Amino acid sequence: MIGDIVTVTVDRPLGSYHPAYPDLYYPVNYGYIEGIIAPDGEEQDAYILGVDVPVKQFTGRLIAVVHRHDDVEEKWIVCPEDMTFTKEDIMEQIRFQERYYQSEIIL
Numbered sequence: 001m002i003g004d005i006v007t008v009t010v011d012r013p014l015g016s017y018h019p020a021y022p023d024l025y026y027p028v029n030y031g032y033i034e035g036i037i038a039p040d041g042e043e044q045d046a047y048i049l050g051v052d053v054p055v056k057q058f059t060g061r062l063i064a065v066v067h068r069h070d071d072v073e074e075k076w077i078v079c080p081e082d083m084t085f086t087k088e089d090i091m092e093q094i095r096f097q098e099r100y101y102q103s104e105i106i107l
Contacts, residue, residue, distance in 0.1 A: 001105070005062075006062050007057060009032065009033070031058075032044060045073065050083040051080070062077070069103070083098070
């Protein structure tokens, strides 16, 4: 799975706020991958890193999985094909939401 090219449909673009938690600001694009069902029964969620403008859809490389020890969901990390990020870089960019969970990043 890591290394695959996937397309993310963005439902929370960079600069938006969570619909149920209006104080939760999205500093990255965030969405889901159609047709891939996650352990929570919904389509697989993904953070998009390395894209600094709001987008509606993005195709890129899956570079990491965020495994939540205290939740059934995992989040995928997708970025442009020519980019890479360290675990520390990834966590810094997704901390806005992952700070509420016990997460580990798998590269």
